[in-house]
Amino acid sequence: DEGFITDGSEIWNGLDPLVRGDDRSIVDSDNDGLTDAQELVLNTDPARTDSDGDGLLDGEEVYVYLTDPLDNDTDDDSLLDRQEVMFLHTAPTSVDSDSDGISDIDEITLNFTFPLLNDTDGDGLLDGEERYTYFTNPLSPDTDLDGLGDGLEENHGTDPLDSDTD
Secondary structure, eight states: OTTSOOHHHHHHTTOOTTOGGGGOSSOOTTOSSSOHHHHHHHTOOTTOSOTTSSSSOHHHHHHTSOOOTTOSSTTOSSSOHHIIIIIIOOOTTOSSTTOSSSOHHHHHHSOSSOTTOSSTTOSSSOHHHIIIIIOOOTTOSOTTOSSSOHHHHHHHTOOTTOSOOO
16 A cells, blocks of 8 residues: 555664554655655655756656656656746657657757647648658748748649749
8 A cells, every 4th residue: 555654664764663653654744745655655755845856846746747756857858847847838758749750859959840839830741741851941831932831732742842843
């Protein structure tokens, strides 16, 4: 039962296994949303509200954001979980929040698209397709400026990089 600490865990953590109050099944010493018993099971620090130092409470990570309270970058995308949750509004459990084929960090640092829009220019092609498959500009709906959008050109077999395909 995750609400109680085993006798072995109590002894290992300096608690008295014969004293019921020492099982800490309802105590949340650091007020982070996890009981001390849960923290011991999860290997988080019952004396620190934020075991991984990413700026999110351990309880929020476990119950709200479904992130790892022991890893400040759960999805290993070089963006801290708190940055993604509080400022970027990207998914801290996904490298590519909008599933467009370009990682969140690339969209942010290379400034060619937005991490929450999978078709930034609205031309019907995913930003990742434009960047890596068709080599069109994901910020321009008509890369070759011929009056036909890149998505329409791809659908009709014309070249979105050449204003006069024939």
